[in-house]
Amino acid sequence: MWHFYCPNIIYGEDALDFIEKVKGEKCFIVTDKVIEELGYLKLLTDKLDKIGKKYKVFNDIMPDPHEETVVKGKEHCISYAPDLIIALGGGSVMDTAKGIWGLYEYPEYTIDNIDPFSDQLYDFANKAKMIAIPTTSGTGSEVTWAAIISQFQNNVWRKGSFAHMSLVPTYAIVDPVFPKGMPPKLTVNTAFDALAHAIEGYISSWRNEFSNALGLKAIELIFKYLPIAYKDGNNIEARDLLHQAATMAGLSFSNSQVNLGHAMGHSCGAIFSIHHGQSVGLFLKYISQYCLNNPSEPNESIEIYSTIAKKLGWAKWDDEPKKAAYIVVEKIKELQEKVDFPSNLRGLGISREDFDKNLDKLITLCYQDPSSVMAPRTPNKAEFEKLFKYAYEGKDIDF
């Protein structure tokens, strides 16, 4: 038995209008100051004013949210007592809102009680429903059951995934009016996060027919529409389909599991403060090569990647699987070049000295990340070290 978790998804132009049909009179809006400055909050509050819903805004969210922000939001939320929580923003905002929602429903809990195996948490959303409105096309948090929140442990801010199926938002409103204004670099970084979700979800040990279908479509749409949106941010068709692709990728990995690229990306992001999408997108080609080079027989990665290449028309159906599989790596490289995405860690401005000094910590963080073991091949310590070193120099993986 398997279970596919997803919210009600409203997508396309004018999707925001659906908010009128959602029950609930008092809205607790979770957002950040940038969203407010960009005028996106006003788009939402104008709509709420027009339909007569009350609201209170909590806009204290910073990137890579800390547990303290969730607790502060919970206090504000409890004192306002909403029946609707609306997250308007990127992954950090939506993840914080999920954490606030969890602690609003169960005020006696801490985020450590948000546990996928909790039976109690299935009794949920009795006080409020949640609407997630993504303003970037990447994280997929609008449809996932996890909140990524940082806790300070062993002298480093470590990202933890606090998950339960009840944290899947009630509604995801995926309206291209919001990502339309993203600058090119953010467009690319967030799209590479989505691409990593789709590809890692596709190769995950927990992949399934539903996650594969959505992951494959997301890969196709990102490859087609990212270069267009990168060149012309106002191309609404590209924005709309890239936005939908990010949501599909979110559904895909949320119902399978991200793995090696995210383990390495999280680790690197925590130590060198790199944008999440840039960090995980950078490792994508390296972890793909590493999985494809697996000396064990049979090497299931060859079959998986060759299926991607053949189904997307990058290889012919009668091509030899190994040849077809490595085409995916070449396609990732091509896309990175097209949209000026950095291909190695050195290119991100990390000095050799800094890299060497932190190498052990990078590897330790990977080991602490449970998703490390969900790829078709799991590195040992020496292999993690080599993977990081190769990614620093930009060398193809030859082991």
Ligand SMILES: [Fe+2]
């Ligand atoms: Fe991600």
